[in-house]
Amino acid sequence: MPADIHTFTLVITGAPYSSQAPETALGFARAVLRAGHTIDRVFLYGEGVHLASSLASPPSDETNWTRAWGDFLQEHSVPAVACIASALRRGLVNESEQKRYQLPASNLAAPFEIAGLGEWVESTIKSSVQSSRVIYFHGGA
C-alpha cells in the first residue's frame, strides 16, 4: 500500500432523525473513497445503533438514512457493526439475538452486523499506525 493511502474507521454515535451524525459521516465516507483511501469498518455506538434499524420509515420526502448507508456499504463492501451492548439496550437485534433473548422479532437491516466493542478496540489499535485514522461522528444537540 503506497504511503499516501490511508485507512479510516468511522464511529457514529448520533442517531438519525435526532442528529446529523449519520449524514455528516456518509458525506465524509464518500469523500474518503473518492480520494482513493479505504474504510476498514463503520462502528455504531450508543444512540448511533438506531441507524441500523430495518423498520425506520421516514416520510417519503425525507432521506431514509438506513437505506442510504446500506447502499453505500454494499456498493463498496465496507463492513458495518453495531455495538451489541448499545444495540440490545435500545431494541436493535438480529435473528440470533432474537432467539437468544426470545424476542418477538428482529430488526437489524442488512448489511449491518452486531458485534462487541472488541471490533472498536481493534480499529483503535490499528490507528497507532500513521496511515490510519479513527474519526468519530457525534450528535449535535
Place this chain on the structure above:
Amino acid sequence: MPADIHTFTLVITGAPYSSQAPETALGFARAVLRAGHTIDRVFLYGEGVHLASSLASPPSDETNWTRAWGDFLQEHSVPAVACIASALRRGLVNESEQKRYQLPASNLAAPFEIAGLGEWVESTIKSSVQSSRVIYFHGGA
C-alpha cells in the same frame, strides 16, 4: 368527580437508556394514582417513542423500562400512545404500519398504541380545566 381529584396527561420525550425521563415519569405516575388522582393518557413523543420497543433487552441487572411501564399501564388500565410521526422515523411500528410500509417486522410492545398528535391536542384542550394537568418529562443531556 370531587374538585380535589385531578386528571393528568404525561408526555415522555426522553428515551430509556439515554435519559432518565421514563424512570422519573413512572415514579410520578405511581404517585399520581397513590394520591387518588387519575391519568387519562401517556403520550410518547420524539425520542420518547423508544420506550415502546418490544425488542429492548437490557442486561439482566438493569431495569427493563418497557416492561416496567407496560406492567403499570396494564395494571391500572392507563392508555399509552406513541406519536406516529416520531415512531415511523425512528423505526417503531405496529402490525398495521408494518403492512402499510411493507416492513420486515413490527416491534411495538403491548399495551402501547400508535396514534397521531391529535391525541396530544385533545389532552392539551382538556387541560384548560383547572383540575387537569399535562406534565412533560424531557431527557436530561
Place this chain on the structure above:
Amino acid sequence: MHTLIVIDQPPYGSWGGRESLDMAFSLAAFDQPVSLLFIDAGVLWLKQGQEPDGIYQKSVERNLAAASIFGVEALLAEATACHRFGLTDNNLINGVTRIENTGTTLQQYQHVVFSG
C-alpha cells in the same frame, strides 16, 4: 387556552425543532390558539435564505413563512438573541415579532411547551 411552543436549538442539527413545529401546526389544525417563541440559537430558524438541500433535508423556512396561513397566531423571537446572531429586518423571514423581555412573554401563556 393559548399554547406557547418554545424552540431554543438551531435548525437541522436535531429534530426537536421540526417536532415543535408539528405540535404547533397540529394545535392550529384543531383551531387551538398557538404561538411559537424562538430563543437563544433557536432564532436561526427565522433567517432568510436557508438551503438545506446539501444536507439532504427540507427547508423549514417555507413552513415558517406559511405559519400564519396554517393558523399559528404569532412568531415571536427573542430580540437579544436576534442581535447576537445578526438577525435584522433585512434577513428575518416575514411576520416575526421581536420581543425584549421573554420572561414577561412567558407569563402570558397558560401552556408553555418544549418538544423535548
Place this chain on the structure above:
Amino acid sequence: MHTLIVIDQPPYGSWGGRESLDMAFSLAAFDQPVSLLFIDAGVLWLKQGQEPDGIYQKSVERNLAAASIFGVEALLAEATACHRFGLTDNNLINGVTRIENTGTTLQQYQHVVFSG
C-alpha cells in the same frame, strides 16, 4: 498508543458515561493503555456515597473504584471542576489524580475519545 476517554456529563441522567466506561474497560481488557479524564460536571462520577437504588440504576462508584484492577491506568479529574462541585480529598473515591491544566493533559494522548 495511550487512549484518553473523557467524561463531561453527570452520572445517571444519561448513558454516555457508562458507555465511556465500557470503552475504557474494553481497551484495558485487550491490554491497551487507557486513562479516564473527568471534566466539568463529569467529576461527580468520582464522588463517594452514590446511592442510585432509588432511581433503579446500578452504582458506578464501585466500577470506578476498581478501575485500576481492571487495568485502567489513571483516573484524572479537572481540579477546577472538583472545586466547583465541592469535591475534596474527603469525598473523592480512591485513586483519583486532580490535574490543574486539562489542555496540557489532552496534548499528551494520541487518541482522545468521547463516547457520544
Place this chain on the structure above:
Amino acid sequence: MHTLHIVSKPPGNTRFRECLGMMGEQDALLLTGNAVTALADSTITLPAMVYALQEDVRARAIDPRQDISGQVTFDDMVSLTIRAQRVISW
C-alpha cells in the same frame, strides 16, 4: 407559587440557564435527574423556592445546600404540580 418549573438538564445546559433567566418571582424550581447537580455547583445562584427529587439527590451523593427549600418525594412532586397555577418542563 405561581409557576412550577421542572428542570431535568444539568446546570451547564442552555435550557437550565434559560429557565433561571425567565422565572418569575412567585415561581418555584423543581430539580430532577441531572439538574440536581446544580445544588452542588458553586457557580450557580438558585432562586428562593427550590425543590429537588430526593432519589436523584441520593443517587449522586449531592450534599444539599442548607438554604434550599428541600428535598421532595414523588408524592410531594404531584402536590407541587397541583398547587402550581401552571407547570413548565424545561
Place this chain on the structure above:
Amino acid sequence: MHTLHIVSKPPGNTRFRECLGMMGEQDALLLTGNAVTALADSTITLPAMVYALQEDVRARAIDPRQDISGQVTFDDMVSLTIRAQRVISW
C-alpha cells in the same frame, strides 16, 4: 496544524466551550452541523484556524465571518484529518 478538533454541537453547549478552552495554539477547529452557528454568534471568539462544512453553513444561511480560514467540502475535511497529527471529535 497539530490537532484537528471537530465540533458538531452549537456554541452554547458545554462541549463547545470545553473544546475552545483546551485547544492548543497549533490546533485547528472544524465546525460541522449545528456548530457552524458559531460563525454567526457575536458572543463567541473563535481561534485563528477555523474551518466550517460548506453544506452546513449554506443550510443555515450563515454569513461567514471575513476573518475565518474558510468553508470546506467533505473532500477538504478528509485532507484535514490526514494532515492533522491527531483528530478529536467533541
